[in-house]
Amino acid sequence: MSDSTPAAAAGQAVSQAVPASPPEKIVEARRLVKSFGQTSALRGASLGVRPGEILAVMGPSGSGKSTLLHCLAGILTPEEGEVWFGGQRLDTLSDDRRSELRRDRFGFVFQSGQLVPELTAQENVALPLLLAGTRRGPAMTEARKWFATLGLDGLEQRRSGELSGGQAQRVALARGLVAGPEVLFADEPTGSLDSVSSELVMNLLTAAAREHGTTVVLVTHEARIAAYADREVIVRDGTVSTLTGAQP
Amino acid sequence: MSVPLTLLGLLEREPSHGYDLKRDYDAYFGRGKPLRYSQVYATLTRLARDGKAIAGRAEQGAGPERRRYVITDAGIADVERWLSEPAPPEPDLQSELFAKVVLALLLDRPAGRYLDLQRAAHLQRMRELTELKRHDDPLDVLLADHAVYRLEADLRWIDHTAARLDLLAPAVRR
Numbered sequence: 001m002s003d004s005t006p007a008a009a010a011g012q013a014v015s016q017a018v019p020a021s022p023p024e025k026i027v028e029a030r031r032l033v034k035s036f037g038q039t040s041a042l043r044g045a046s047l048g049v050r051p052g053e054i055l056a057v058m059g060p061s062g063s064g065k066s067t068l069l070h071c072l073a074g075i076l077t078p079e080e081g082e083v084w085f086g087g088q089r090l091d092t093l094s095d096d097r098r099s100e101l102r103r104d105r106f107g108f109v110f111q112s113g114q115l116v117p118e119l120t121a122q123e124n125v126a127l128p129l130l131l132a133g134t135r136r137g138p139a140m141t142e143a144r145k146w147f148a149t150l151g152l153d154g155l156e157q158r159r160s161g162e163l164s165g166g167q168a169q170r171v172a173l174a175r176g177l178v179a180g181p182e183v184l185f186a187d188e189p190t191g192s193l194d195s196v197s198s199e200l201v202m203n204l205l206t207a208a209a210r211e212h213g214t215t216v217v218l219v220t221h222e223a224r225i226a227a228y229a230d231r232e233v234i235v236r237d238g239t240v241s242t243l244t245g246a247q248p
Numbered sequence: 249m250s251v252p253l254t255l256l257g258l259l260e261r262e263p264s265h266g267y268d269l270k271r272d273y274d275a276y277f278g279r280g281k282p283l284r285y286s287q288v289y290a291t292l293t294r295l296a297r298d299g300k301a302i303a304g305r306a307e308q309g310a311g312p313e314r315r316r317y318v319i320t321d322a323g324i325a326d327v328e329r330w331l332s333e334p335a336p337p338e339p340d341l342q343s344e345l346f347a348k349v350v351l352a353l354l355l356d357r358p359a360g361r362y363l364d365l366q367r368a369a370h371l372q373r374m375r376e377l378t379e380l381k382r383h384d385d386p387l388d389v390l391l392a393d394h395a396v397y398r399l400e401a402d403l404r405w406i407d408h409t410a411a412r413l414d415l416l417a418p419a420v421r422r
Binding site: 060203222223224226227228229232234241 | 364367370371374375377378382396397399400403404407411
């Protein structure tokens with residue numbers, strides 16, 4: 001689906017004029033279909049997330065859960081169906097507009113921190129603010145605050161190669177939260193960590209999210225990690241199971 | 249695990265003698281702990297008394313007295329209810345989870361739906377234990393962790409089994 005067609009632009013105008021997403025859902029997927037070549041990843045997946053909710057999206061490998069997260073976050077666009085964010089149709093927006101949304105209103109944490117190796121830990125955390133136009137001084141000051149919150153004091157000047165897996169993932173978490181996102185998308189955030197580090201990261205993630213009222217969409221295949229969420233849904237063969245209360 | 253409900257489930261397949269039920273129970277669920285004949289016949293007598301099964305006439309033969317039992321609608325309803333309810337998520341559940349999945353496959357009931365309900369019940373319990381860990385003292389956390397890891401083992405088995413139901417069904421009905 002192209003995002004720059006007149007039809008898409010028209011859809012955008014209509015969706016902005018008539019917000020149809022119920023206010024109790026900050027993020028919503030409606031009957032998403034998405035394929036990669038001959039492989040069908042999503043086959044009519046629907047999902048709603050309430051503001052401030054921590055939702056775990058579970059499912060076996062290849063079930064489509066990461067694709068669903070990427071569609072919800074505007075990283076991918078579905079071939080069919082609709083994605084809504086805060087009463088606004090997201091999937092019909094232009095690439096530039098979706099990039100702005102991701103930068104200004106969403107945060108991300110991935111399985112392997114994906115820190116920029118050339119930057120210090122503090123610069124990595126400050127990155128979303130710098131990209132959004134905040135001056136370096138205030139951005140670094142804001143980033144610094146997160147080191148105490150996440151038990152990372154003293155590690156500000158280290159580069160990613162000088163951090164343990166658990167420390168790097170906490171830096172990634174700080175980077176995901178530093179700009180005050182409305183929604184944090186976390187894709188297997190503890191996937192590369194041992195059980196003790198996983199627990200620490202999840203305790204910090206959920207505590208920070210609750211303190212700031214951040215909505216979290218957490219993709220995980222581990223039940224122990226999903227147990228930190230308020231609710232879970234299961235993605236199976238590209239659809240969301242309704243047996244576990246998929247529709248809030 | 250409920251022996252009466254398991255025997256009732258086996259009885260739902262076809263009218264059977266106590267001997268057949270004991271043989272099948274031991275094959276599917278005995279695992280080195282076979283039922284005693286006295287337990288089988290006492291259970292069948294109770295099921296008949298409670299209207300869950302009907303005992304046929306005594307058949308005379310060379311051996312001991314034999315009766316054929318037939319499940320009633322009330323018995324079928326009990327099996328149906330049991331197979332669709334998740335068990336309370338506690339440690340050492342494996343025998344009940346196993347029995348319900350095997351019986352659901354034998355009776356062509358929705359085993360996947362049962363596993364989904366059981367998964368939801370397990371996850372709810374894990375959420376409660378995880379919440380508990382935020383507040384309580386280290387020993388309580390240690391205990392909660394133990395329960396969480398055991399529930400996690402069940403959940404892995406549930407997911408693994410759910411992914412293989414198509415293969416398992418013909419094997420169970422062999």
